Amino acid sequence: MPVAARIRQPVQVNAVALKAYARVVDAWALSLKEAAALADMSESTWKRARKPDFTGELTKDQLLRLSAVIGTYKSLELYFSEPLARGWFTRPNTGPLFGGQRPVDTAIEGGLPQILAIRTYLDALRGGA
Template sequence: MQVAEKIREPAQINAVALKAYARVVDAWGLSLKEAAGLADMSESTWKRAKKPDFAGELTRDQLLRLSAVIGIYKSLELYFSEPLARSWFTRPNTGPLFGGSRPVDTAIDGGLPYILAVRTYLDALRGGA
């Protein structure tokens, strides 16, 4: 059986996405408030969601956010060495997308469109565009 066939149920997809997202949040050292805001959840929901027995539903928007954040993490890990890869998202950035703000704040404040813009920005850096 292929991996795609093993993970079909929404609950399984949610569990995998939340586990990966929790690892990214830990690697970046995000606060409870930042992690919840980035995922578009309340802090109490994020506390529950990061537990293995979480049975709640994720919206399509939330799943897309988690996926994009995991993609951002992957891009950073491929593009930069570890100290910078782990801190880039939480350091002030003078790039045109950020205007001196931290990418995490830009992503939280701008919602899904900005999370996707950060992902596109990093993919372009990685691709040399």
């Protein structure tokens, strides 16, 4: 990937984002394949990125994805009780954004725009809008 496409941020920012994202992945019981695809990484990169000593760079898109997924997790935890909050992202949903698919599948398929749409949708539910 061209260097210009990468965002230059401290390794510490990446480490914090990856650690939080890994916790969300575990809480939602996402597969290796799902977690990697949601973060727009190869499975081998995600395996390396999970380790505390990972020093690779994240693209702006990847960092935004991690941030939006973490925000989605927070919204779900605030809006729903624990069993539903933990399972919502991986259960089929008939809402307008999902068409009967699992939110995780639509997020992977739709990329960052869909991930942000899901985050906005949940924030609106939480805010009563």
